[in-house]
Amino acid sequence: MTSFAKPKIARKNEKRNAIGLVRSDYDGAMSTLCAGCGHDSVTAAMARAFFELSIAPHQAVKVSGIGCSSKTTGYFLENAHGNNTVHGRMPAVATGAIAANGQLTYIGVSGDGDSLSIGLGQFVHAMRRNVDMLYMLENNGIYALTKGQFSAAADIGSVAKKGEVNAMPPIDPAALALTVGATFVARSFSGDREQLTALIKAGLKHKGFAVIDVISPCVSFNDHKGSTKSYAHTYKYYHKGVHADYVAPEEEIVAQYDAGQVMPVELHDGGVINLRKLDDSHDPTDRIAALTKVMASQNEDEILTGLLYIDESPLDMHAMNNQEARPLNAIPYGELNPGAAALKALQAGFK
């Protein structure tokens, strides 16, 4: 079916940003995701970040792969061009687009399946190139659109909806990013809009490749007892059927907490995901320290969120390629074509 336009409710003296736009100017089509899906809150945070940064929507470009998460580029910034590519290959398309025009703001949206399995190679190589973009990895630990298979982000011991237990070690996008040279690495939670929005704004403004690993629970296939990527309290609505296409509506936990404190997202079995904000004393500019911290917190079974690492100094792709600032599509053909005389001259060498 065709996507529905989102009804615009014009509110009196609604807050306008620096370029005179209201928050709803950053909306997109109506989401077709499940009620309560973490991805929808990430979408809201992205729209809000662009609004608060007063970026003209048409100056932004949205790129995504394939998956429920990747669909969300349709659900915000309706005045920005979007490119919903093929599964796992968003980084290449985004990199090519950015090479063609480095003057726009690029945001990529992907999922843990899209980025860590089929797309792992492209994800890593975009980081190596330090492509100037924000890469949102909406992580629910599974392949949701194909109905709940484990992704490479599934934790050891996490139980699938159908019961099997994951035995393989997860690929931690943050740890991976830190080893292959990413220059902005963060982690957050779809339920923590404040922290997430702040990180998105920072990531959009970072020069180079920024990645945010966002825990974004799937209420339909990975929100049950035993899942390590769930909103625990939705578990009781779980229903098993021959054609299990029933999805219970669910609100999200909107987490709020102060620096230093630990925010527990309760799991039904008493297990807990701890989200701890980095104390302000933390210096996220030491790659090795950040990596050590990330891996250590993993062992302690808690997810370290916030800005994990940032380094503004490395050259981005354009600089590494010594490419001029003008978009490639804005260079007049006259400047590109050596002309007939030059062609004649260069062929002297072939006689």
Add this chain to the structure above:
Amino acid sequence: MTSFAKPKIARKNEKRNAIGLVRSDYDGAMSTLCAGCGHDSVTAAMARAFFELSIAPHQAVKVSGIGCSSKTTGYFLENAHGNNTVHGRMPAVATGAIAANGQLTYIGVSGDGDSLSIGLGQFVHAMRRNVDMLYMLENNGIYALTKGQFSAAADIGSVAKKGEVNAMPPIDPAALALTVGATFVARSFSGDREQLTALIKAGLKHKGFAVIDVISPCVSFNDHKGSTKSYAHTYKYYHKGVHADYVAPEEEIVAQYDAGQVMPVELHDGGVINLRKLDDSHDPTDRIAALTKVMASQNEDEILTGLLYIDESPLDMHAMNNQEARPLNAIPYGELNPGAAALKALQAGFK
């Protein structure tokens, strides 16, 4: 042209191993690599390791991708089946083969181009599965068979034969392996046969995925001044031509050094690759410590070699899959086929 059989020189009272074979029983076809190629010494080390471990050649299986390095599976263990697959996809073929028969000894040979670019995803996922194999990554910093383009292992600042300088951060296979859960991670140098052979033997005997990142210089395309993966003293033979297919013959440095000491492999420009053996006090069982050490040594511009990390405890792929020990091809069909009666019974549910 067809590969040449290596002439067998039968020497008197030649050393025989536990199964009565001599070293030359572990040879393969004559190498077609360039004289002085690092890969040939790695081949020799692999053959020697199998010989010293007294593994019956036909009980081994060799798998490789595409590249000069990947060709070498033809140059040892001529009585072992080999599978020279497609570029970057050896890990998948190897994993499938191992799943089919876990009772043989599997060795995979690949290059830095084969493993870190086109093959990165498969390389990482084989590690996650903890497939029981030894993965040799013969690392020369370039794509040699296609004549010298930078690979993802090229260091920042390394100069290509044609002059351009690499600006992108390298993917360090060891650091990568340590973040994605590999259970045996080592690094060595083709010029250090003693250390290399010892590591190969350990890797072959390790239960689970073992990777050895072997610096294996390319005398034809990456052995010049400015290259960070060269035998420095071969630089003076470098010759530039329109069709540069001339390759100068060259001997290798055979490095010898004691624990603790630093072994410098001189570079023409005075730059140095330091190879330091791990002091015996070092405990390579702490993943985070090993990773920290690897990344730190990188910053200090030295390459840490030896056994970097080992963990025997994790389940290998067969165990994770709860698969029985018999090779899949050895299970009689009778045990696999539920039979007509069962088919009738199960269909009751579809009426």
Add this chain to the structure above:
Amino acid sequence: MGALINDFVVKVGTVNGTGSASANGLLMKAIFRMGIPVVGKNIFPSNIQGLPTWYEIRVTEAGYSGRSGDVHLMVAMNAKSHAKDLACVTPGGFLLYDNTWPVDSLQSRDDVTTLGIPLAKMCNAEFAVARSRILMKNMAYVGAVAAMINLDMEVVHALVSEMFAKKPKLIPLNIKALALGYDYAKENFPCAKALKLESRDLTKGKVMMEGNRATGLGCVYGGATFGAWYPITPSTSVMDSFAQYCAQFRVDAETGKNKYCIIQAEDELASAGLMIGASWNGARAFTPTSGAGISLMSEFIGFAYYTETPAVFIDVMRVGPSTGMPTRTQQCDITLTAYASHGDTKHIVLYPANPSECFDMAVNALDLAERFQTPVFLLSDLDVGMNDWMIDELSWDDNYLPDRGKILTAEDLDAMEQPYYRYEDVDGDHIPYRTLPATHPSKGVYFNRGSGHTKFGQYTEDGAAYQEVVDRLAAKWASAAPKIPAPIIHAAKSVADYAIIAIGSSDGAIIEARDRLADTGLNIDYMRVRGFPFADAVSAFIKAHKKTFVIEQNRDGQLHNLLLTETDAPREKLGSILHYNGDPLSFKFVQAALIKAIGELS
């Protein structure tokens, strides 16, 4: 519309993710239990929750397996698709909708009877919990439909008890919900007598099954021990089925260990490589996917072809190109699977038409791949794979033994006078012998490579040596034709000028259209091709007719073109009838297309 007995279509439109699937299944199964043949088609969105989804149940006493194209009773439970739902009703038909709230887009047609029923209102009054209110609404419309079509409620109740055997508490709830709808309909829709079920005895020995389940079962019975896959609609349920039955039949009683291995790969390139590696090492292996996966596997397909490694690819086709419409059906990978990969490559392809053939051909595919040491494609589609088909109960011959093809044992090798060479045509049948790793300490070893090689298995860049091998490959491929399932010919009662050629899921609609045309005196022969390379009979069949219409579900006439290039049939004898909007083929479409095409000729 006069009363239709055991020959009508009920279509249910709901919102996906609201649990209607089980209700619709219940409805269909109840009819089946009454001994009346049914066809179920699930038209669902590529999405998990909140979008329109339809389930079409065709009651067909004649036992046809295709769609009719009619909708006699539309159960329009989704206000969003109300207009579309009303539009699709056959003149004289009925539309049932929930009138608890006013439907904004509510329209009416004078040739359709719209019947409102306050399902939500009744359920909210009856049930407390939000979730059960939604679920029970589904049961309530089943009840209403039951009343309108004279469904046997005892059968329904029996099914409900089976469904909730594990949660008996739910049984009375559901029975109650059914009654709500049933009673309301009985009371308020006396008019609706047009659709009538009458018990029959026509489903004995039959089962209702999806093709993907049968394919998975076929891989179990065929002795496959290794499956690699990457999730993709509409092929995912093939591996779900294989996994389910392996867990049921392949776990050692004592040790609790598995006698099989399933690997969810990181992508399709990897699943192809995994399958090839396992097969090269002696396991019977397969990988299920859909079109996009075949594209990604292309390089590996050529590797398996040239190295002569058995490989079974199961392609459950969906609408292309690119991501296309993942939940709609098409036969659009015919060209791709015939020639997949760069360079000169030709493959064996099997075309199952229903779940029975999915089961049988999965076994054929495993045998053919090992016999001919080459890639074999089982080319199914979403309609066959994911819809509910009534088929004869699957049967199995316990005397079957897998054909592992030409594999040499250590004994064989020791018995050979001549040295062993991997790619030598020893028997003159174009098929060389393979060996498995570790077979023999000193004999039978070979080096598998996708690069140029001689018949001895040596690397080569010599043109003649290269050509000798690829020429044999072409001959080997051609020699497979007689070994693949033969075409099935439906001959007209009397000599026919015109004929039809088709593959796979088009079968049901074509058979039915042919029958209807025969009733009008138009006799048409029909050949259903079941595999590639084509049997000689195909060309003979085409030549024997004035015109043969190739009916297929794609835009470009892929089967038509394949017949043109891979048989010697004269071009002018071939016509093309194409259907590619993503819906399963209906006999009405085929009938109309044939009348038009034949009309244009005469």
Add this chain to the structure above:
Amino acid sequence: MGALINDFVVKVGTVNGTGSASANGLLMKAIFRMGIPVVGKNIFPSNIQGLPTWYEIRVTEAGYSGRSGDVHLMVAMNAKSHAKDLACVTPGGFLLYDNTWPVDSLQSRDDVTTLGIPLAKMCNAEFAVARSRILMKNMAYVGAVAAMINLDMEVVHALVSEMFAKKPKLIPLNIKALALGYDYAKENFPCAKALKLESRDLTKGKVMMEGNRATGLGCVYGGATFGAWYPITPSTSVMDSFAQYCAQFRVDAETGKNKYCIIQAEDELASAGLMIGASWNGARAFTPTSGAGISLMSEFIGFAYYTETPAVFIDVMRVGPSTGMPTRTQQCDITLTAYASHGDTKHIVLYPANPSECFDMAVNALDLAERFQTPVFLLSDLDVGMNDWMIDELSWDDNYLPDRGKILTAEDLDAMEQPYYRYEDVDGDHIPYRTLPATHPSKGVYFNRGSGHTKFGQYTEDGAAYQEVVDRLAAKWASAAPKIPAPIIHAAKSVADYAIIAIGSSDGAIIEARDRLADTGLNIDYMRVRGFPFADAVSAFIKAHKKTFVIEQNRDGQLHNLLLTETDAPREKLGSILHYNGDPLSFKFVQAALIKAIGELS
């Protein structure tokens, strides 16, 4: 063998990695400088050092561009390939070898004069350094050959000075080495007078160039600003060329910044994606690769097709299947490039026959891709791409402007009355308008997707809306036929019953074979097809002849089959002549094959 003047073949067999390439280049260029047309074919191994490699220089006053199949003078410098080298000499020809050491496999033929020359001995005596001994041996055989074929030594010396302009110290060394061989031959081979060069004036306005260099140049002149690639033989030198000339012509004088971007991707999937992303965002983009790369790009090719994103794929074909023979030539990706990807997909393909066309068609490809908003393949091969061809100097029309196709600017959008829809056929030419990101604050935006979409660019699962778009795609593709380089017809002097159709690098051998046959009174028409979809003229040409032989360099008759399915030509009018051992086509082969085929007909 009577004296051959300006019409003979010299073949040099050496070990690769010994620097013989520059020596052979010198030899060929010297002949060219004497005003005599030459053809150079490099037959090299997929390896860097130590394996046999050959370089074939054909002197052809008539100026043919194909191989003759003859070898009149074999310079056998590689003992390992001595037997093979001797075997390939044309009766009456000569074999020159280094007799410093006894050649174990040394054989002789009474119909071949074998001439020994102690090259190593002389060089070792003359030169001290090991390395120069090896290099100088190459120069010494050039000297010997020069003496035997009467090469103008002044021209040779001039070339040597040019070659070593940057290292003048080396000039005397090389001159000396040349003299060693020259003098020895003059003294000892008085017999050898059979091969004779005579200066002419036939190479004015000509250049010697490889096709890949010309392709890279074409991308520069065509205004491509973005190139993505992954190294693969034989396509690598396309990007080497593009990079070289961009560095020369596209670096801003003041800022020193690049007006282009080249990205070496991590694999071919990525290079396709990079190119598509850049093109979608308005850069003229391309990616060069070979067959294996096209296989890996298959999914992305379908994405570009369905999203209507301009995309230029340059496929330099090598011998398949799989890894095949990377350093041998074939035309084996004809079917693949015509239909690449799953689902219904059809592409525009261009078939260059020589470096001149590589240059021109690279520009055409960029224009066609943007005009038709679809993938375009430039289908070259190793023979065209990597061998030395004598062609007319490349010329350029400074009035050329790129055809960027239908792109809307902000002004355009503001001027429109109707709202903008990405996939609407506003002009009735089947081509919709595209917009680039950031064009306009509120107009012209669209969402690019490979999933089902309506003509408005909206996501859809509606069959009719989907079909409307793919039907237009088919019409758009067909409408490209007249815009593609037209077929070139070589009409026989008198009316001909028989004809030839071919593409690309087969051209030279076919033209020559035709001439020879014409001399014998057998007249054959010849059409060289230059692109797909086929022009109407193709079908007309076939119909106009009794029999048309499709000559192509693959096993399966891929072009023959494409003509069968994509034209309405009658099957019985098409014949097939296939050459696929990996060697460039020779006129002798074509001539023999035609005589045989025509003989069988009459």
